[in-house]
Amino acid sequence: MDRKVGIVGVGMSKFGRRNDVTVRELSWEAVKEAFEDSGLTQKDIQLTVIGSTAYRGTEIYPAPPVSEYCGLVGKSPLRVEAACATGSSAVFTAVNAIASGMVDIALVIGVDKMTEVDTATSLAIGGRGGNYYWEFHMYGTTFPTYYALYATRHMSLFGTTEEDMALAAVKAHKYASYNEKAHFRNKVTVEDVLKSRVISWPIKLLDSSPISDGAAAAILASEEKIRELKIDTPVWVRAMGYGSDTSYIAARGEWTGLNAAREAAYMAYKVSGYTPHDIEYATVHDCFTIAEIMAYEDLGFVEKGKGTALLREGQTEKDGKVAVNLFGGLKAKGHPLGATGVAMVYEITKQLREEAGPVQHSFKKYVALSHNVGGTGHYAFVGVYSR
Amino acid sequence: MVMDGIPLVMKYTFPAEDLYRPFWEGLKRGEVLGTRCKRCNTLYFPPQRDCPKCMGSDMEWVGVGKSGELMTYSIVEQKPQGFENYDKYTIGIVRTEKGVNLMCWVVGTPKVGAKVSLSSDGHRVLCEVKA
Ligand SMILES: [Zn+2]
Numbered sequence: 001m002d003r004k005v006g007i008v009g010v011g012m013s014k015f016g017r018r019n020d021v022t023v024r025e026l027s028w029e030a031v032k033e034a035f036e037d038s039g040l041t042q043k044d045i046q047l048t049v050i051g052s053t054a055y056r057g058t059e060i061y062p063a064p065p066v067s068e069y070c071g072l073v074g075k076s077p078l079r080v081e082a083a084c085a086t087g088s089s090a091v092f093t094a095v096n097a098i099a100s101g102m103v104d105i106a107l108v109i110g111v112d113k114m115t116e117v118d119t120a121t122s123l124a125i126g127g128r129g130g131n132y133y134w135e136f137h138m139y140g141t142t143f144p145t146y147y148a149l150y151a152t153r154h155m156s157l158f159g160t161t162e163e164d165m166a167l168a169a170v171k172a173h174k175y176a177s178y179n180e181k182a183h184f185r186n187k188v189t190v191e192d193v194l195k196s197r198v199i200s201w202p203i204k205l206l207d208s209s210p211i212s213d214g215a216a217a218a219i220l221a222s223e224e225k226i227r228e229l230k231i232d233t234p235v236w237v238r239a240m241g242y243g244s245d246t247s248y249i250a251a252r253g254e255w256t257g258l259n260a261a262r263e264a265a266y267m268a269y270k271v272s273g274y275t276p277h278d279i280e281y282a283t284v285h286d287c288f289t290i291a292e293i294m295a296y297e298d299l300g301f302v303e304k305g306k307g308t309a310l311l312r313e314g315q316t317e318k319d320g321k322v323a324v325n326l327f328g329g330l331k332a333k334g335h336p337l338g339a340t341g342v343a344m345v346y347e348i349t350k351q352l353r354e355e356a357g358p359v360q361h362s363f364k365k366y367v368a369l370s371h372n373v374g375g376t377g378h379y380a381f382v383g384v385y386s387r
Numbered sequence: 388m389v390m391d392g393i394p395l396v397m398k399y400t401f402p403a404e405d406l407y408r409p410f411w412e413g414l415k416r417g418e419v420l421g422t423r424c425k426r427c428n429t430l431y432f433p434p435q436r437d438c439p440k441c442m443g444s445d446m447e448w449v450g451v452g453k454s455g456e457l458m459t460y461s462i463v464e465q466k467p468q469g470f471e472n473y474d475k476y477t478i479g480i481v482r483t484e485k486g487v488n489l490m491c492w493v494v495g496t497p498k499v500g501a502k503v504s505l506s507s508d509g510h511r512v513l514c515e516v517k518a
Contacts, residue, residue: 019389058392124468133403134433138511139478140470148461156499201462250480250488255459
């Protein structure tokens with residue numbers, strides 16, 4: 001990257017079924033917090049990037065009403081979309097705008113209000129997450145089906161079991177119980193997960209992230225600007241890698257890991273100079289429990305087929321070798337598509353600044369990673385950060 | 388606490404019928420067809436009218452195989468809009484004997500690695516697990 005980019009302020013709304021707000025008030029909860037956190041105001045912002053999928057809300061073009069509500073008219077609300085990786089694509093856009101020298105300070109808002117349509121409609125939109133005609137139209141895929149296809153093959157090749165996958169849900173709910181902003185704060189057991197209703201076998205209700213409303217915001221700035229503003233706690237973005245794959249899931253030829261994520265990770269490690277062994281904290285895209293296990297493997301934390309072992313040994317718990325999703329993950333914190341990738345930046349910033357309270361991980365090198373996957377593995381963004 | 392918004396009813400028309408007529412005619416004969424670029428020989432499934440590899444559009448319809456191996460599957464219990472009237476169904480990915488990977492519904496007891504033969508119910512590709 002031409003210029004070094006740092007995160008100078010972050011905010012996040014309460015996630016969940018937010019019947020009390022529209023997408024505008026919801027966004028402001030996060031934006032206000034990011035302004036207060038950074039000490040900056042609207043007049044400091046040169047570019048606003050809004051990540052929102054918006055298909056499940058009344059406001060299907062949310063960028064103008066959100067930017068107006070937040071006092072950002074004239075600050076260029078640029079909207080970006082990459083399905084479930086929308087939030088990271090917004091961060092990526094802002095990072096590049098600053099790194100290239102186009103602007104010095106940018107605000108990223110990730111937001112989605114997903115509970116404004118009923119569940120059946122939501123499933124029908126998610127089922128179109130791949131290739132409409134050759135998948136959804138002919139076969140009635142649902143979004144969980146796509147990840148279930150990966151789970152079945154992973155189970156068959158590596159002996160992964162439904163119990164193993166349930167452990168990821170148990171861990172997510174355990175940590176979400178400490179997070180006041182999480183969608184779910186109840187703990188669950190392996191039994192609870194195994195007994196929950198089958199959605200698309202082997203994926204059950206409690207293997208799945210919820211349909212959530214939520215917003216997150218981050219303010220990023222160039223190194224020069226950070227020095228000028230005398231901000232002494234920036235979190236540096238060391239790299240943002242990206243990868244992609246076919247829309248038609250069958251064409252990928254391999255269904256035990258995500259090629260897009262491996263490509264994104266390779267790029268992020270190469271640009272940042274760090275290796276998987278340097279990563280002490282990670283937010284991974286656990287939209288379904290199998291996705292967390294595959295993420296450990298795709299990111300190189302463990303070799304292929306050994307993801308379950310890492311989970312079983314507790315290596316991804318707080319103070320483990322690489323702590324993962326201590327704010328509850330997509331699984332329990334919630335997964336408002338546009339907000340998720342920005343909420344990962346929020347979480348990493350809190351952790352690296354040692355402001356994570358009861359879930360504060362102990363760092364030695366202060367290096368963290370974000371892993372955000374879009375669609376059925378169509379897009380992936382992997383970020384590497386340090387203090 | 389919440390009020391009804393104005394419903395957004397989206398009705399779609401799209402040109403798949405003409406574009407993919409040979410595919411559907413092939414299915415009636417029990418054959419699954421993709422397209423192959425006559426210039427560079429690249430085989431496409433789903434079928435494509437255009438070849439981005441060599442920029443050509445001179446394609447022919449060719450069979451992608453009649454049998455194969457079940458690579459993975461999932462049993463859909465919570466069905467989306469448009470599929471409410473079906474019993475639970477099993478979606479699979481099959482690798483044909485010609486090395487083409489495609490989505491289908493599975494008939495019979497699914498198992499990763501099972502040998503299957505391809506057929507159709509007139510609406511989609513099916514794979515039947517061989518006993
Ligand atoms: Zn060609």
